Amino acid sequence: MKPPPLIEDIEAAHARIAPHLHRTPILTSRSLDCATGAELLFKCENFQKTGSFKARGATNAVLTLPPDVTGVATHSSGNHAAALAHAARLRALPAHVVMPATAPKAKRSAVEAYGGTVISCAPTLAAREEAAARVVAETGAALVPPFDDPRVVAGQGTAAVELIADAPGPLDLILVPVGGGGLLAGTLLAASAHAPRAAVIGVEPEAADDAARGFQSRMLQPQVLPVATIADGVTTAMSPMTFEIMCWLARDIVTVSEAAIAAAMRCIWERLKIIVEPSCALPLAAILERKVDVEGRRVGIILTGGNVDLDRLPWTI
Amino acid sequence: MKPPPLIEDIEAAHARIAPHLHRTPILTSRSLDCATGAELLFKCENFQKTGSFKARGATNAVLTLPPDVTGVATHSSGNHAAALAHAARLRALPAHVVMPATAPKAKRSAVEAYGGTVISCAPTLAAREEAAARVVAETGAALVPPFDDPRVVAGQGTAAVELIADAPGPLDLILVPVGGGGLLAGTLLAASAHAPRAAVIGVEPEAADDAARGFQSRMLQPQVLPVATIADGVTTAMSPMTFEIMCWLARDIVTVSEAAIAAAMRCIWERLKIIVEPSCALPLAAILERKVDVEGRRVGIILTGGNVDLDRLPWTI
Numbered sequence: 001m002k003p004p005p006l007i008e009d010i011e012a013a014h015a016r017i018a019p020h021l022h023r024t025p026i027l028t029s030r031s032l033d034c035a036t037g038a039e040l041l042f043k044c045e046n047f048q049k050t051g052s053f054k055a056r057g058a059t060n061a062v063l064t065l066p067p068d069v070t071g072v073a074t075h076s077s078g079n080h081a082a083a084l085a086h087a088a089r090l091r092a093l094p095a096h097v098v099m100p101a102t103a104p105k106a107k108r109s110a111v112e113a114y115g116g117t118v119i120s121c122a123p124t125l126a127a128r129e130e131a132a133a134r135v136v137a138e139t140g141a142a143l144v145p146p147f148d149d150p151r152v153v154a155g156q157g158t159a160a161v162e163l164i165a166d167a168p169g170p171l172d173l174i175l176v177p178v179g180g181g182g183l184l185a186g187t188l189l190a191a192s193a194h195a196p197r198a199a200v201i202g203v204e205p206e207a208a209d210d211a212a213r214g215f216q217s218r219m220l221q222p223q224v225l226p227v228a229t230i231a232d233g234v235t236t237a238m239s240p241m242t243f244e245i246m247c248w249l250a251r252d253i254v255t256v257s258e259a260a261i262a263a264a265m266r267c268i269w270e271r272l273k274i275i276v277e278p279s280c281a282l283p284l285a286a287i288l289e290r291k292v293d294v295e296g297r298r299v300g301i302i303l304t305g306g307n308v309d310l311d312r313l314p315w316t317i
Numbered sequence: 318m319k320p321p322p323l324i325e326d327i328e329a330a331h332a333r334i335a336p337h338l339h340r341t342p343i344l345t346s347r348s349l350d351c352a353t354g355a356e357l358l359f360k361c362e363n364f365q366k367t368g369s370f371k372a373r374g375a376t377n378a379v380l381t382l383p384p385d386v387t388g389v390a391t392h393s394s395g396n397h398a399a400a401l402a403h404a405a406r407l408r409a410l411p412a413h414v415v416m417p418a419t420a421p422k423a424k425r426s427a428v429e430a431y432g433g434t435v436i437s438c439a440p441t442l443a444a445r446e447e448a449a450a451r452v453v454a455e456t457g458a459a460l461v462p463p464f465d466d467p468r469v470v471a472g473q474g475t476a477a478v479e480l481i482a483d484a485p486g487p488l489d490l491i492l493v494p495v496g497g498g499g500l501l502a503g504t505l506l507a508a509s510a511h512a513p514r515a516a517v518i519g520v521e522p523e524a525a526d527d528a529a530r531g532f533q534s535r536m537l538q539p540q541v542l543p544v545a546t547i548a549d550g551v552t553t554a555m556s557p558m559t560f561e562i563m564c565w566l567a568r569d570i571v572t573v574s575e576a577a578i579a580a581a582m583r584c585i586w587e588r589l590k591i592i593v594e595p596s597c598a599l600p601l602a603a604i605l606e607r608k609v610d611v612e613g614r615r616v617g618i619i620l621t622g623g624n625v626d627l628d629r630l631p632w633t634i
Contacts, residue, residue, distance in 0.1 A: 273368065273592040306590035310583060310586060310587065
């Protein structure tokens with residue numbers, strides 16, 4: 001297992017990446033507060049550079065690479081791909097991104113728009129890992145994984161640092177989606193130092209519940225394939241490091257139905273007037289399905305990103 | 318013709334309504350700036366109370382009514398209806414809103430959610446005016462028109478006051494949609510005092526071009542019915558007062574195609590990650606269709622509202 005980052009690493013990450021990224025706003029909705037009986041604070045990482053919080057971890061990782069690095073590489077079909085290409089440009093490094101041939105064209109275009117090179121492969125994890133290893137061997141690029149990396153986890157933790165600092169008072173609860181666990185792990189470490197009285201709860205789809213099963217059994221669980229959820233950002237299984245941090249520090253991991261995810265996503269669009277990905281909607285879905293009790297509490301929610309295919313909305317299918 | 322408001326009226330309106338409404342943010346997009354060669358500043362009235370700038374004019378009108386007023390009334394099928402109901406609640410006044418029976422259920426629900434009473438009528442202007450006159454006669458309520466009212470125009474002008482004050486430097490150009498002309502008139506008056514070097518240009522759909530024809534001919538023009546545009550917020554014809562202000566102060570009025578409106582709306586959703594109504598997209602549509610020259614200029618754009626039916630998006634029909 002890779003060593004987890006320390007709170008000092010998160011604070012150093014924040015100072016390092018802040019000049020290059022947005023300090024995203026917190027939005028609130030009086031009607032949602034009335035409907036839930038809580039004070040909901042939405043940290044808008046959909047407004048972050050590249051459209052997701054992944055810019056934080058990727059930027060921190062790239063900026064901490066040694067001076068003689070010649071390039072960076074990763075395999076990703078999602079937001080980490082664009083985030084790494086964007087971060088690499090800050091150091092004028094080439095970025096090699098292995099993507100399955102089935103990845104949406106918009107995701108490929110985003111990588112290319114930031115100057116990254118896309119390498120296509122077959123849509124299996126084995127093919128992706130093999131292609132990434134080959135790129136690293138051929139180019140000497142440094143591999144920057146999407147979440148199983150202490151530099152990446154430290155970067156993701158900076159979103160919670162800002163959420164806690166910018167909230168109008170102490171948070172009682174922080175809700176985050178769980179995929180590979182990079183955001184959850186970073187949030188847990190940040191909250192343990194900066195908001196020790198806040199309970200942190202992870203939320204995942206019922207259809208991709210490896211974290212919940214792992215949290216219950218205290219054994220790292222594989223994802224059961226195929227994964228059928230609209231929350232395409234959280235279908236990855238956790239790594240040993242993110243799993244350990246979750247087991248140490250999380251208050252709970254809860255799961256939500258697909259119907260609740262779609263309803264919560266629509267609710268955020270209609271009430272907050274912002275575009276968010278389905279994965280963003282997991283925390284509000286947990287509130288709407290009463291999987292967490294928020295009555296009378298000040299609740300921080302990290303909205304993870306806004307890169308959504310407008311042609312494929314869950315309520316127009 | 319009703320007398321136009323003075324800049325002092327707009328400044329008084331701003332002080333009066335500010336405690337009750339949001340100072341909405343200005344958003345920017347590096348990719349849109351690169352694509353257009355301009356510095357685009359989007360004033361986000363979609364985040365305003367009730368979801369549109371109409372809250373400004375309605376609130377100013379309601380707060381300036383005499384102390385013995387017993388209620389307010391209007392006829393509207395759109396954002397002014399909810400804005401008036403919201404404003405009336407600030408003074409605990411009943412709000413009577415005449416709406417065509419064909420108005421979307423969401424618009425009725427918004428009025429009722431703010432405590433207003435909806436009176437249904439046949440979907441013609443004559444029936445609406447007749448029903449509103451009857452409500453006023455029966456209840457003694459004060460009529461608050463959606464735009465042909467100096468108090469309303471003064472309130473709408475406060476959006477430009479904030480845009481000019483919060484911009485990172487002097488504006489070269491301000492672009493606003495034109496429907497009844499309340500926002501355009503308020504913006505023109507505010508800019509003439511606070512940004513006298515900024516050119517203000519109104520944008521309307523080719524399919525609802527009464528303002529452009531009027532601006533060219535210097536004669537108030539009727540709207541040619543039926544109006545076939547997705548920009549449902551700007552289908553009204555102007556009033557003598559808003560028309561006069563436009564003729565005095567506007568640099569130009571340009572028109573855009575339906576395809577450009579849909580493309581610009583999608584562009585705002587994808588790049589800015591915010592929900593805006595089709596009417597909001599008119600200024601960006603004019604830039605994309607090269608109806609205005611923005612190269613090298615700092616351009617303020619007022620995004621008018623975010624109340625859109627998510628089941629009926631122009632790119633999913």
